[in-house]
Amino acid sequence: MGLARLSSIEDGNDFSIEYASWLVEHPCALEKFEEMMKIAKGKKIVIFLDYDGTLSDIVPNPEEAFMTDKMRMVLGEVANRFPTAIISGRKRERVQYFVQLKNVYYAGSHGLDIEAPLDSTNSNEKDNKVVFYQPAIEFLPEKQKDFGTVENIISVVLKEHPNFRVSTGIKVFEIGPNIEWNKGHALEYFLENLGFGNSDDVLPIYIGDDRTDEDAFKVLLKRGQGFPIVVTATPKDTKALYSLREPKEVMEFLLGLVA
Numbered sequence: 001m002g003l004a005r006l007s008s009i010e011d012g013n014d015f016s017i018e019y020a021s022w023l024v025e026h027p028c029a030l031e032k033f034e035e036m037m038k039i040a041k042g043k044k045i046v047i048f049l050d051y052d053g054t055l056s057d058i059v060p061n062p063e064e065a066f067m068t069d070k071m072r073m074v075l076g077e078v079a080n081r082f083p084t085a086i087i088s089g090r091k092r093e094r095v096q097y098f099v100q101l102k103n104v105y106y107a108g109s110h111g112l113d114i115e116a117p118l119d120s121t122n123s124n125e126k127d128n129k130v131v132f133y134q135p136a137i138e139f140l141p142e143k144q145k146d147f148g149t150v151e152n153i154i155s156v157v158l159k160e161h162p163n164f165r166v167s168t169g170i171k172v173f174e175i176g177p178n179i180e181w182n183k184g185h186a187l188e189y190f191l192e193n194l195g196f197g198n199s200d201d202v203l204p205i206y207i208g209d210d211r212t213d214e215d216a217f218k219v220l221l222k223r224g225q226g227f228p229i230v231v232t233a234t235p236k237d238t239k240a241l242y243s244l245r246e247p248k249e250v251m252e253f254l255l256g257l258v259a
């Protein structure tokens with residue numbers, strides 16, 4: 001028994017054979033919900049969420065990636081109950097603008113710009129913000145289809161600038177500093193600063209849809225703790241142990257946590 005997959009049934013989505021067989025390896029977190037909660041019993045749940053494609057649907061214009069009021073309400077309830085952080089590829093302020101919740105911690109620029117509780121070892125930081133870098137984010141408008149050419153230009157330019165690297169997303173190239181810091185590091189940073197650095201009884205849940213979220217999934221696997229959950233409606237190569245099809249299912253899962 002698990003939580004009902006209302007959104008998929010309502011939308012009339014049907015599952016392809018490929019998706020059904022992929023689900024065997026990455027079972028639906030709604031269907032496994034009760035099993036997961038048995039594992040979580042007595043542990044301190046900490047929630048980590050990606051933004052685009054996880055809390056909001058993927059839309060053509062990144063400036064219009066609003067989350068629904070219902071998602072906001074459920075997320076607010078979750079954050080009242082458990083420490084909750086959003087780790088996004090976007091600029092932190094942009095995610096805060098979309099989410100509008102004060103009880104959530106935020107990390108932007110793939111975790112390079114963190115607003116988090118600080119432990120004593122970081123007491124020199126100002127205003128609970130740790131900013132390693134502000135992003136140079138370029139969105140390619142729908143009209144601009146020639147991604148191959150843009151990719152080649154970026155690669156030629158970056159050859160001259162080895163201190164920078166490019167990462168790719170859905171219709172997006174992002175150029176950032178060539179340093180070893182990703183969403184997985186941000187997750188570890190949050191856990192440490194929330195006092196769960198070496199804790200055996202913490203249960204981190206990380207939900208994300210993007211390639212950059214895989215770094216966080218890997219951290220959970222390495223720690224042997226928690227639930228890495230990928231959001232995808234098609235089979236994909238992932239380290240996640242569980243899956244959800246779309247943001248609506250993310251909302252149902254979050255709702256289950258506070259029900």
Ligand SMILES: O=P(O)(O)OC[C@H]1O[C@H](O[C@H]2O[C@H](CO)[C@@H](O)[C@H](O)[C@H]2O)[C@H](O)[C@@H](O)[C@@H]1O
Pocket residue numbers: 050051052053057058059060061062063065087088089090091137139169170171172174210212
């Ligand atoms: O880490 P995330 O919170 O998932 O952010 C990843 C990127 O999200 C945004 O782009 C993606 O979502 C847009 C809105 O749905 C969509 O139009 C775009 O195609 C997607 O790539 C954001 O614009 C990027 O800066 C983030 O890195």
